[in-house]
Amino acid sequence: MRASPLRVYALAYLVFLYAPIVLLPLFAFNDSRVIAFPLSGFTTAWFGEMWADAQLHNALRNSLITSGSVAVLSTALGLFAARASTRFRFPGKAGAMGLIMLPLVLPEMIVAMSLLVVLLAVGVSLSIFTVILGHVLICTPFAVAILSSAFQSLDQSLEEAAYDLGETPLSTFRLVILPLVMPGIVASLLICFTVSLDEFIIAYFLAGSETLLSVYIYGQFRFPSKVPAIMALGTILVLLSISLLAIAEYFRRRGIARSGGTDTGGFL
């Protein structure tokens, strides 16, 4: 194979992107508190040390509650928006959809700051509940994007056919639409869960005295002796994220195949 400049560029790009992530498991199993080469030996002790920390359990519980709630709420909201945007025409639709999708590109700093100001002004005390509010805001666009793709590949005459065969709009939704977009719903739940789990800024700003997983990890870096345990935790999170995204993509594609449509994009 010839080392053309483009090939070198592509390779360098991938190394830049993934080398740091590869370092996580490398040092998670390295038998030394110092994060430096050469590697000194193999150990699984860091995983035990990580799990022994009670703060981690607390942060993990908070994060699971937050991300689970966010996944359900964002997907439910996304369901309505996606249905409206693919099925109906109404004045101001483009503007409304634009505003719903905007948090996708809006700096999270701004979302976090403005929410913080408003919540404090209104007098809502900060907790994981306020983090859930913030995360729903940034996750709903993901849900809308995934579910729109599911609704778009749905032939509108399927709905009319069910209606024509005696079903009401409600039973049509239950018997025809819901089963056909279900893979999209599963994909949306998983992606929203992942996005929420990873998120730092909003979790840091709006959690008050509570700690979420991302914030916990950041906090642990202040203690050099705890870094190997964090590497172990990171390794687990990388595996978890990749698995969730892969499952989500599998469901999204299966949904499109099942409703006989063609793929119009996605995240993977």
Add this chain to the structure above:
Amino acid sequence: MTARPTMIEFRNVHKYYGDYHALRGIDATIRAGEFFSLLGPSGCGKTTLLRTIAGFEGIDRGAVLIDGRDVAGVPANRRPTNMVFQSYAIFPHLSVEQNVGFGLRRDPRSAADKARAVEEALEMVGLKGYGKRAAHALSGGQRQRVALARALILKPKVLLLDEPLSALDKKMREQMQVELIKLQRQVGITFILVTHDQEEALVMSDRIAVMFEGQIAQLADPETLYRRPATRQVADFIGTMNFIPCQVLSEDASGHEVEARGLGRVRLDPAQVPAPRGGDPVVGLRPETLTLLYPGQTAHDREVDGIIDEVIYFGDMTYYDVYLGGTDVEVRLSMRNVPGRPVLDVGTKVDVAWSPEALVLFR
């Protein structure tokens, strides 16, 4: 034809999409047990009209009556009609039998009776034994049959077919045309077919409504539509027709006397003269009513000489474009290719026989 009762009646039906006037005063009746077609180019309003029967489109003025009852405000799920969609709309997550039995969900019959009804419906469309298959694994023709069985199992008063054959290849389409005709005779239900394919409409229908720009231009049986089109637009849309400029010399109750360029003077019966629509007068002539005379043949009707300008060979037929009698009037005529009748070359001088009865005057 025996007088059948009326099944569908359109009374001055108007429909707007915003500023666009999609249906412009449709008046028509469709009889019970009839195979009726709505024929026209895309955008003429035929599908919209069909969807007003199904209940998927409301109307802005006028009335639609199904079996004598005004269906304004009756939703699609409570109308005695069922539809076969252009895309077939087979539920991809259900099996063939679940698809066919979908409309029976609210039927009070026992599960065993319903299963038998599904089996019968599948047998009727030639899909016996396909019940357990996954719907998304079927071919186009099979989906079409499932859609038919699914609609007919509810024994609707009217079956609506929205371009059901347009997605099939030519062979399959012709086969399904014959099957649909047989099926319609077997079940005796009123079939209303929407199509842009004039051949399909001619082959299948008892009567056809030809639509242009939201109006019915002519409603007649296929033969009348073909032989005596009411407007030049209809004549042009259905089959091929030559239009020859002419002058109207005289007109009275017994008929019209016209001078057609290249053909000479002709007397036309009142039946050959539809109501005037405006526009320059022309006489219309179908290609098969003109005949090339081979040496030794004599004309029974009238004759005109001409020169062959173009030869289009079709296997069983040959089309010739011929300039008539030293004029710039060119007509297309079709000849069946039979032994002893060679295909002639461009530039050959020929005699063309034609008959005055075949003419229609448009003005």
